[in-house]
Amino acid sequence: MEKETTIYDIAEQLNISPATVSRALNDHPAINIDTKKIIISKAKEMGYRTNIFASNLRRKKTNTIGVIVPRLNSYFMSTVLAGMEKVANEASYNLIIAQSLESVKKEMANVKTMFNSRVDGLLVSLAYDTENLDHFEPLIKKGIPILFFDRVLTHKKCTSIVIDNLKAGYEATNHLIEQGCKRIMHITGNLQRNVYQDRLKGYRLALAENNIAYCEDLVRITDFSYQSVSEMIQYLKMLNPIPDGIFITNDFYAAYCIVALKQAGFSVPEDIAVVGFNDDPIAMVVEPHLSTIRYHGQEMGEVAAKSLISHLNEQLSIKDTNAIILHYELIVRKSSLKAKTIGAKS
Amino acid sequence: MEKETTIYDIAEQLNISPATVSRALNDHPAINIDTKKIIISKAKEMGYRTNIFASNLRRKKTNTIGVIVPRLNSYFMSTVLAGMEKVANEASYNLIIAQSLESVKKEMANVKTMFNSRVDGLLVSLAYDTENLDHFEPLIKKGIPILFFDRVLTHKKCTSIVIDNLKAGYEATNHLIEQGCKRIMHITGNLQRNVYQDRLKGYRLALAENNIAYCEDLVRITDFSYQSVSEMIQYLKMLNPIPDGIFITNDFYAAYCIVALKQAGFSVPEDIAVVGFNDDPIAMVVEPHLSTIRYHGQEMGEVAAKSLISHLNEQLSIKDTNAIILHYELIVRKSSLKAKTIGAKS
């Protein structure tokens, strides 16, 4: 275990001052280009690496962005993170990633850790059961910018990045109606989360516009666990009449449901058409392939990171921006295509 | 934006020395319990948060562990990370997570970042095309412990955490043979990765023990991309005779293949039986449900983090431990059950 090389060691070897070494290493313009070259090569030779703690301590900036997500294990989330990483890297920011595992409690702990790690900013997608943003207040008070994405709560001092979930929910439902569905079930998550609340609103709007009565029995809240599927199908079978379409706000759960529906003797989409949400790769595995709403995780990640970083660099203030809305599209596959001859407009 | 409270501020308010404040905040045993209480409550009152940069600078320890994985988007990986996080949290270590996106180049960059972030230790699962461990040498030279998990390369100074991939490959193949398969294809990844190399060895061993000739044409390397599936099925169709079983070392790819096989007119498992690897949730979505090898990601993550941390705390030296082998099990589902009446032993 060798001793760490410091700028003092380099300065000594070269008979110059540590200040010059520091400047050279940071590419300060006022340093002679030749001295700079000599210093840099010497640094490499001596295996120097900058001590970011000393640097951070001095500069009072960490160049670190915290990311808190409910779970890492979805295709969507991993593409979001890839997008964030790309942008952060390019701007020489580091990412600290933590998962709340869908629990506010863990989310609070994560926030605390981030706070103590002195992140320059925070990117957050909320846990399943987060009810308010109180646990973010300490950061907000300190002026640390927070940007929520996908699963958001509005806060006057924070920006949100989302898709138009209401419109997407509307389109998904409307598509089912166009396919001839008259009795559409809606399976979704905790309505405190904007994504689920807005999709429900869209669902209701589509029904209303098509003069289909809204029926509470047809809306079910779930935690999207595999275990809950059989119960859900039991429930569905007891409905009278049985639904002829389902809009499920999670592709994995939708896939599970399709499998269970078929096992229960229903044919999809003939008896029951299904539309999911997120365009997870599983949509192309389940049979029939799953119709779904696609939105681009990578883009969401990039936009989120970019906005935060430009705010940090004071190139752009996100304080005035309340929300950034990204695109989505309805992908029609076989799970929802009842009318095989009639082309569905997407 | 308020000014940060320091231990000096607290000391001043309380008319005591900063050293006492520091000790109290770090729960030093030699501090009077009452003083401790007073200090802690004052700290809270003043909104104090410790400056980890000053602390790290002083202590020359970061309490941070770096984690580099190929991708975050698998069920397996996210459970591994959950396990690591749990253990790290309990030991008050932080995690910095980065994905190499299966590229050595990115992996090298990640390693460099980790190095400069002065992680106390590193947990790594290698990228698809990593050929050697040269890029880890700077860390190894500095005495920073590195622990490889799942996708590993052996290094005399590093420990590996794996399952017995050879035996697992053997069991998977043997299971197909027991089901009556005589011509078993093997679809797998880059053979430089131990996991794929060992599983292939197991495959060959099972064939040999059952007097089935090994045939190179039946072993295909893939990057597991969705795009490559149709080509793979094309290839399979041109084999003569056509295989009656496939052992695929990735559940997602196996699921894609099953779908494609059915589309091509084969029935699974009757014409072609399939066994996958990893027990991803998708195994329960694809029809027929996928037989697979299950190993517990959470456990692997916990063991990895625990070993590293106890090494860091010098409670246990992992230097002498070359490898830690974890359990796995063969899960038999319908995708491989040709002989429906004969129970398969697992």
Add this chain to the structure above:
DNA sequence: ATGAAAGCGCTAACAC
């Protein structure tokens, strides 16, 4: 273009 020197906030050796 370069140097001197102070100080970021904390910890720990040493003293009492």
Add this chain to the structure above:
DNA sequence: GTGTTAGCGCTTTCAT
């Protein structure tokens, strides 16, 4: 049980 003090390695103001 508590205080004094000297740095950890870097950046940056001010001076030259």
